[in-house]
Amino acid sequence: MSDGSDLILARMMSLHPKIIDLTLDRVWRLLDALGHPERDLPPVIHIAGTNGKGSTQAMIRAGLEAAGDKVHAYTSPHLARFHERIRLAGELISEDHLTDILEECETANGGIPITYFEITTCAALLAFARTEADWTLLEVGLGGRLDATNVVDAPRLTIITPVSVDHQQYLGETLPEIAGEKAGILKRGVPCVVGPQEEATLDVIEAKAAKLGAPLLVHGQHWHAFEERGRLIFQDENGLLDLPLPNLPGPHQIDNAGAALAALRHLGASGAACEAAVTKAHWPARMQRLAHGPLVDAAGTCELWLDGGHNPAGGLAVAATLARMPQKPTHLILGMLNTKDIAGYLRPVAARAQSLTAVSIPGEANTLSAEETQAAAAKAGIAAGTAESVLAAVRAIAEKDPGARILICGSLYLAGGVLKENG
Incomplete structure (x- = not known):
C-alpha cells in the first residue's frame, strides 16, 4: 500500500x-x-x-x-x-x-x-x-x-x-x-x-x-x-x-x-x-545497536550494529568508536555509493575488522557492486567476500563466528534499507 x-x-x-x-x-x-x-x-x-x-x-x-x-x-x-x-x-x-x-x-x-x-x-x-x-x-x-x-x-x-x-x-x-x-x-x-x-x-x-x-x-x-x-x-x-x-x-x-x-x-x-x-538525543544509524527484528534474530548470539557514515571522516569515526568498545572479533557488512571515496573510508577501519562482506545497496542506481566493494576491501588488506543481501551476510557471519560483533556500514541509504527491513 x-x-x-x-x-x-x-x-x-x-x-x-x-x-x-x-x-x-x-x-x-x-x-x-x-x-x-x-x-x-x-x-x-x-x-x-x-x-x-x-x-x-x-x-x-x-x-x-x-x-x-x-x-x-x-x-x-x-x-x-x-x-x-x-x-x-x-x-x-x-x-x-x-x-x-x-x-x-x-x-x-x-x-x-x-x-x-x-x-x-x-x-x-x-x-x-x-x-x-x-x-x-x-x-x-x-x-x-x-x-x-x-x-x-x-x-x-x-x-x-x-x-x-x-x-x-x-x-x-x-x-x-x-x-x-x-x-x-x-x-x-x-x-x-x-x-x-x-x-x-x-x-x-x-x-x-x-x-x-x-x-x-x-x-x-x-x-x-x-x-x-x-x-x-x-x-x-x-x-x-x-x-x-x-x-x-x-x-x-x-x-x-x-x-x-x-x-x-x-x-x-x-x-x-x-x-x-x-x-536524551536520539539519532538512528549512527553506531546504533539493533536490539530486535528479523536481522537481530538472524544474528543469533552476535551483536548487531548499524552506522551510516560514508566518507573518510566517517571511517575514522567508526574506527575510533570500535577501538573504544570491548574487544571482540568485528565483521563488517559494507555497501557504498560509487560517488564516495571507498579507499579513504576503509583505510582507518581496516585494522579493526576481521572480515568484510560486500553487498550492493538495493534500489540505488549509484551503488558500487558487491564485487567492486570486495576488490576495494581486499586492496585495503581486509579479508573480503560478497553476499546477495544483508540478511544472507548476517546469517553467514553468525554461523561462522557466534558471539562476534557485526557492523553494517558505509551508507545512509544502506542503513535506511536495513531499518526498513528490520522493522
Whole structure:
C-alpha cells in the first residue's frame, strides 16, 4: 500500500533531470509563489558541515525540548520514510499534512523544473511557517551557500560542524573551496558556533565572518569539550559543565556535543537542558545497536550494529568508536555509493575488522557492486567476500563466528534499507 505522499514525491523526482543542481533561483521563485514562508519561521538555527550535522541537531533538539520548548526540525536524507525529514513542534509530520503541503507546492510550482530537494525543502518551510513552535532547526542538505535551506535572512544562530572532503563534484576539490561553500550560511551580525576544523578551513570561515561582522564561537578558542574520567567536560566563558558522556556512542560525539552545548549556552539554556542534550538525543544509524527484528534474530548470539557514515571522516569515526568498545572479533557488512571515496573510508577501519562482506545497496542506481566493494576491501588488506543481501551476510557471519560483533556500514541509504527491513 503506497501512501499518497509517495506518489507525489515520485512525480517530484521527475521535475528536474539532475538530482543536484546548486543554485537558489528555482527556490526563490517557488517561495515567492507560496507567499514567502521562510520569512515567518520561529527563530532559526542553521547547521552546515560535512560530518556531525544530524547528531549536533539531535542534541540541540533534545536540550531545547527538555526546557519545554517546541522545536521544528528539518534533516536529510531520510532513512526509512520521507516523513523523518520534517518534524513539526516535536512530532514527525503526519501523512495527511505531508500530502497536503506537497500538493500545494506542486501546484504552485506549475510543472517548472525544480529539484526534488528544492521543492521538498519549500514544503518543509511552508509547514514550519504554519505551525507554532519556539525554534526551527534547519540542517543543510549539501554545501551551504547555494543549498535550498539557505534562504533565511537573519537566523538566530548558525553552526558549522567539522568540514572534510566530500561531494567534491559539487563543492570543490580542496578543503578551502569546500569550507567557502559551508561558510555561505554565515549572515551579517549573526553568531556562528564553529566545531573542530583544520587550519585551512578555519582561516576561510574566520575571513568570511570578519567581512560580515559575524561573531564566532570557535572550538579550542571560545569553548572546549573533552572526556575526563568517563565524563564529558565542557568549558566556555560562562564556566564549566561536568556532564555524563553522550548517549550517542563514539569519541567523535564529544565534539558534536561540544558544538550543541556551545549553541545551547549561547541561547541561555539551563544546566538541566544541557545535560538532556547529551543524554536524551536520539539519532538512528549512527553506531546504533539493533536490539530486535528479523536481522537481530538472524544474528543469533552476535551483536548487531548499524552506522551510516560514508566518507573518510566517517571511517575514522567508526574506527575510533570500535577501538573504544570491548574487544571482540568485528565483521563488517559494507555497501557504498560509487560517488564516495571507498579507499579513504576503509583505510582507518581496516585494522579493526576481521572480515568484510560486500553487498550492493538495493534500489540505488549509484551503488558500487558487491564485487567492486570486495576488490576495494581486499586492496585495503581486509579479508573480503560478497553476499546477495544483508540478511544472507548476517546469517553467514553468525554461523561462522557466534558471539562476534557485526557492523553494517558505509551508507545512509544502506542503513535506511536495513531499518526498513528490520522493522
